Amino acid sequence: MKIERIEAVPFAVPYRKPLRFASGEVHTADHVLVRVHGEDGVVGVAEAPPRPYTYGETQASIVAVIEQVFAPDVVGLSVFDREQIHARLDRTIANPAAKAALDMAVWDVVGRTLGVPVSSLLGGYTDRMRVSHMVGFAPDSTMVAEAQRMRDEYGITTFKVKVGRRPISLDVGACRALREALGPDVELYVDGNRGWTPSEAARALDAMSDLDLTLSEELVPADQVLGRRWLTGRTSIPTVADESATRPGEVTRELLDGAANMISIKTARTGFTGSQRVLHLCEGLGVEVVMGNQIDGQLGTACSVAFGAAHAHTSRRAGELSNFLDMSDDLLTEPLRITDGELRLPPGPGIGVEVDPTKLEHYRQDR
Structure with missing residues (x-):
């Protein structure tokens, strides 16, 4: 099961109220949906939440590093070659949320392919x-x-x-x-x-x-x-x-x-x-x-x-x-x-959840 394509889709959902703490404050969930496409049509998903005041990542930086650095490095690898995937991701320092979301989306593909929950x-x-x-x-x-x-x-x-x-x-x-x-x-x-x-x-x-x-x-x-x-x-x-x-x-x-x-x-x-x-x-x-x-x-x-x-x-x-x-x-x-x-746990294989395409279209920021 090879990885054919990787998407990084920025989206924004407002919070009901501002969330405040010592290192910062957020009013909107400016996150990134990461989708890993397997060669037989199975798509794994995960979410990357940027925290610039903690790890230095922004929504734009997560999209950029996935599309420009990580995707070229791992497309073509098998989703079962997790050590090889991580060896290539780790050639780039930092970017923890981007790496984490890509990793979890790959696990989601594996679970969906095998018909087994990731948990x-x-x-x-x-x-x-x-x-x-x-x-x-x-x-x-x-x-x-x-x-x-x-x-x-x-x-x-x-x-x-x-x-x-x-x-x-x-x-x-x-x-x-x-x-x-x-x-x-x-x-x-x-x-x-x-x-x-x-x-x-x-x-x-x-x-x-x-x-x-x-x-x-x-x-x-x-x-x-x-x-x-x-x-x-x-x-x-x-x-x-x-x-x-x-x-x-x-x-x-x-x-x-x-x-x-x-x-x-x-x-x-x-x-x-x-x-x-x-x-x-x-x-x-x-x-x-x-x-x-x-x-x-x-x-x-x-x-x-x-x-x-x-x-x-x-x-x-x-x-x-x-x-x-x-x-x-x-x-x-x-x-x-x-x-x-x-x-x-949500029922179903992989992570067990599905993204609503209508909601994604409404909240995505790259249109």
């Missing part, structure tokens, strides 16, 4: 994951109302709180308001998107010591090496490496340096192939993981749950699988549904 090909551990929802920068009352709505409508009981503003006057107060409103049975953890200094982070964690936070993610920039090590060593809350650990070498560095003791895996950043390498490394080192979110749409979320449900290690914790609810629309023919706090 089964990856491991087949379970058919669902518990869902964590991200609550972003807003007044305390707004954040509380959103979390209560997610609990009441979707059964979600795990919440990731975006922090990284002024620690004591804003972020600590928001976390305290959420804990008081939601009660002790709801899980809360924080993500700073590199917004604090080590001393600010230490002071904030001390001030929230009574809130039973379960994780603290990327509170401090990755280049503050000694500060990150000092912070991780002084707190009992597990420190999650996210943006600082985008490939196996970085994961090893963060863990052995003592800068983190837990890893966020994002299929939008490492695809299925790279995510398995990160996962197996973490399993070998005895490190916990959490399935993160790149503010994915429904297609990207379907990829995340396919990977997370495939493995015991990734399915232990609630995965960040609900950001698509903030989008005003999406591209899929059958929308994903969160019920009783869980997201089930």
Whole structure:
């Protein structure tokens, strides 16, 4: 089964409200649909979400590198030659979202060709994951109302709180308001998107010591090496490496340096192939993981749950699988549904979803 053609289609879907966090703000999902065409007509799909303030990629750069660099390198290869495909992709540095989407679209072709779900090909551990929802920068009352709505409508009981503003006057107060409103049975953890200094982070964690936070993610920039090590060593809350650990070498560095003791895996950043390498490394080192979110749409979320449900290690914790609810629309023919706090795998071979051609035509940006 050879790859005959690769498409990179830019599309834009507005968010219902701006999503704000320490490293940036987004109003529209300016993503890229990647389609890999096999020689017998099978088409695999995946979604690349640009994050210029995190990885330097833009919608235009993703389209350009796929069309001008990656497609010429991999067209003609078999979809089963994944090591050869990655060897050619890795001749180009960076571009993680573009590489990840191409990788997942190739896996989708394989699954569709064999008539098997990708999640089964990856491991087949379970058919669902518990869902964590991200609550972003807003007044305390707004954040509380959103979390209560997610609990009441979707059964979600795990919440990731975006922090990284002024620690004591804003972020600590928001976390305290959420804990008081939601009660002790709801899980809360924080993500700073590199917004604090080590001393600010230490002071904030001390001030929230009574809130039973379960994780603290990327509170401090990755280049503050000694500060990150000092912070991780002084707190009992597990420190999650996210943006600082985008490939196996970085994961090893963060863990052995003592800068983190837990890893966020994002299929939008490492695809299925790279995510398995990160996962197996973490399993070998005895490190916990959490399935993160790149503010994915429904297609990207379907990829995340396919990977997370495939493995015991990734399915232990609630995965960040609900950001698509903030989008005003999406591209899929059958929308994903969160019920009783869980997201089930879409049925069908491959990733298990189909792109609606009418919606794609409406939202695509290259016409």
